[in-house]
Amino acid sequence: MLGRGIIRGLIETGRNFCGSYHDKERLTTVQYPEEKLAPQENARTIPFLVYDGNDPVAGLRCTACTICEQECPPQCISIVKDTVKKPDYLGKMQLHPKVFDIDITVCMSCGICAEVCPFDSIKMDQVFELAQGKRSMILHKNNLAKSNTYFGEIHPTEAAAVNEARAEEVRKAEAKKAAQAAPVSA
């Protein structure tokens, strides 16, 4: 009978119309500025540099090995190495970046830099409200650096794993140093 399919369709939209008043499933809009959905734990937007302790310059983990600069698909990271060597968390003398710029407009937030970094010094942030007046958005070392505690807040499981691995390495280094020191004294 002509019109039966149309009536079934109307019933379906009618059910959705009434459902939208009582069934959460039928009204899925999140009013953005007022209600904000918590970002998923693994969400990633733009990279940031991790520093230990509370001094962004001294505690910066990055050792300017430029692996991320080579692997970055759109080539948006530029690093200038510093000549002065400073000890890192294992006491080894490491270089540090004098200049570490990321051009946010070119970065496509793919996370390859965070994946290939051997020193866990660059991780993916979750901030996405980046609108601003300036045209070019090149983030320099100072506005890229964020503390390890902040890293712990946004990626809890990953941060825990990284901290635990670093603590393990520090313990191994102490044990080795103690072993070296021990035979001399014995």
Place this chain on the structure above:
Amino acid sequence: MIATPEIQTARTRGIANHELLEVSMGPHHPSTHGVFRMNVLLDGEVIVKLTPVFGYLHRNHEKIAEKNSYLSAIPYTDRLDYICSMTNNWAYVLSVEKLAGIAVPERAEYIRVITAELTRLFNHACLAGFLLQDMGALGTPLMYAFREREKILDLFESLTGSRMMCNYLRFGGCRCDLPDGWLKQAAGVLAAFSPFLDQFEALLDENEILHARSEGVGVLPRELAINAGVTGPGLRASGVNYDVRKVDHYGIYDRFPFRVPLGEHGDVLDRYMVRILEMRESIKILDQALREIAPGPIIDPKAKLRNLRPKAGEAYGRIEGPKGELGFYLISDGGPTPYRFRVRPPSLINLTVLEDMCIGHSISDVVIILGSVDIVLGEVDR
């Protein structure tokens, strides 16, 4: 060009070309699914000639990939068919594994099947939504399809970090393991999908207007489909039983007893219905995969990601993407970057027969036929 009755009448009435209306639909047109342009010659409302024009979204993906290493080419594959990035990753990673001979552990194969079938689900749902939008249903089916798509994209965001640009698969496995609770969440989303499909079918399947608008429109004969290299649901709607998952047996699809729906007439309604039925099959695959996945390594630890240098040689790997057979042809000369990086775009090749399907129909049919072919301009223009 098939001389349909309309063209005969145009010729017999001695209509010189200037009487025909030359309209360019696109690249800025509400229903060309991206920046795609069709120069259409109209006799009244009937199409006499149609020439597609490409290149508005061409950024030469293959040249970029030739300059980047194998690993950093993966994020670019997300941006080929920007709706189903997981299946693009899988096609590229499959052909690199063929090129370099890398094995994939069990759990990674299961994750690949799960993510690929989830992508197929929301791609076909979106297609049904866009097709109805082209027919004039003001967004209602599209909104229902997008509501389901959002749930699956949330799953992808919690797994890979980004909703659409997942950049998740690596040579020999995946980038990171499933967060705990992800499988239960995925099972929940899947359980909500079949009621959505029933609701969709209640809304549309017996709709007389939908049947009237799509029956007998844009018929693609079987031989022309094969010869023109049409693949995916468009080919199966014409009755050709060719699904790369069943032909190449790649990944672990042999463990899932799913069926391949086939149409008869090869018109817009068949292409729409074949996709709806394919969604039901994907739900069966996902049910079984989510139950059977076992803990284990997702990538063998010594897999070289950073400076992968496969031996000189070439490989052509292909998968059954939601839009058709998506293939990557890689030639390596032993260096860190591929010598030649070729993408077989199913959307572009499915458009070869667009003119044959549209001749003799009216403007409102051209829009639906284009919608039923399901193209994404990122993949067409690369």
Place this chain on the structure above:
Amino acid sequence: MLSLEQISTRICAAIAGARIETVPNASPSAQASLLIDNEHAREIAAFLRDDRELQFDYASNVTGVDWPEKTVKVKTKTKKVIDGVEKEVEELVEQKTPAFLEAVYHLYSMVRGGGPLILRLRTGNRTDHAVLPSLTPVWRSCEFQEREIYDLFGVTFEGHPDLRRILMWDGFEDHPMRKDYQPVAEEETKP
């Protein structure tokens, strides 16, 4: 599915004078290919599609590859007179490999489910003889892909029903996918 040798012998039997070589493929995928000569290309293609045994009715992928001139160090044995004694001596000689443009066709059989049969067609050189026979009359799926090779590599296909640029705009002269392509400064390329 028949092995590569059987297919090439079958083709040679069916088409007189067809020169076919198998091009090995070192990668684990072991997808070796058949290099066929340009004169008989379309006959071979038609035979592959219509033969009862083979029925390769589906040309899945057509790729253009640019092989520019390369200087390769090749160990060659040359007779050299060293302190009065004739000896075979191995030494590295600079050799220029022939430069050409190539079109690679991946063929499948939808009826039989046969695996990829790979055909290679090579042009004379990269400049004036960059001409290949078009296989679009045999498989219509090559239409857009051959236009793309014409657009990005500069290989003109004879017998192609509608050979125009497909991705670049018509006023564009150069062929971007060639290895020696220098991108022009940004302003001039605006159409």
Place this chain on the structure above:
Amino acid sequence: MNALDQIFVTIQHWLAGLAPAAVQPLVSMLLIIGGLMGVFGGCFALTTIIERKTLGRMQNRFGPNRVGPFGLLQPMADGLKMLTKEDIVPFSADHILHFLAPVALTVPVWLAFSVLPFGRNMYAIDLDCGILFFFAIGSTSELAIFLAGWSSQNKYSLVGAMRAIAQMISYEVPLVLASVPVLIAASSLSLPAIVHAQSGFALGWVPRWNVFTPWGIAGFALFMIAASAESNRCPFDLPEGESELIAGYLTEYSGFKYALFFLGEYLGLFAVTGLGVTLFLGGWQAPATWLEWIPSWGWFALKFGALIFLFIWVRATLPRLRLNQLLNFAWKFLVPLAVVNLVVAVAWWQSSVWQFPGALEVRWLLGTVLLAVPYVWLGRAWNDVESAPRHYRYAE
């Protein structure tokens, strides 16, 4: 009750009384015109927002709710936006016709409200050929839409205009044919007389509205389908097919002329819905005596709102027809059914003299059978494409 019912009439007489005697008829007529334009202008603003919110609710989302409480100031924002938008006229367009088109669409539609009875003796003018006047005014909108399409010098608007002409002319016929039985039943062309003919109750509780007769139900359905085609509403919005013709005849309009087109379209919709309520749903009659405490214009507003909601509901669900199907549907389905409906109406009145018990049930049965048979037969003939249900085989 009566005071509330006649409140607008008393206000109008009181205000008219203030003016000097010579000018009184003019002032009272100006008051009515002002009242009508105010009410239906506000109703237009309200309907745009209600439509967007209802469409949103049917699509699992909120409608506009940012401007004002619950988005009620959204029409103000739209109006302001339309006023401030630049009014672009294509260079090669015919400037005079391009400007005249929206005016030619909107001005006549206001006239259509003059004959509609909104409440007990609340009507601008009681023409004894009211419905004839209404249909004459209704047919001017085709000219305006074609004017717009033709003068925009744009291929899409030309195609849209051609579609509009074909559609509106071929749906004028079933619209008028569907209302003919009502005129015969009321034996008068004047709309207030038609409403009076539907007063009283049959069998004690069933109101004597035209819709509660077999030919009334069919006539009402035909009328509403033809009305939605007349006002370019959803299943028939081909002239302005967004997904095909960008915006059809509206493509080259921007700024306030675009808003005027929408005003004209919505007023056309209100006029046709008002007529539908008057002809079939008993105008401002209350459905039951104990419900009389709601004023008559309140009942008219309720029925009017219900029909508008029906139009919005259909718009949210149905895709668009193709042009040849649209015309086939009109000429091969609606017009024959309308004629059959006439025959059934005449049979209904002739058989009203039967006195044997159960005569009513027999007449109802006869009426429904006489209507159902052509309906099913024409329905199957209409979708002539092989509508054999599709079965899909599966390959392992």
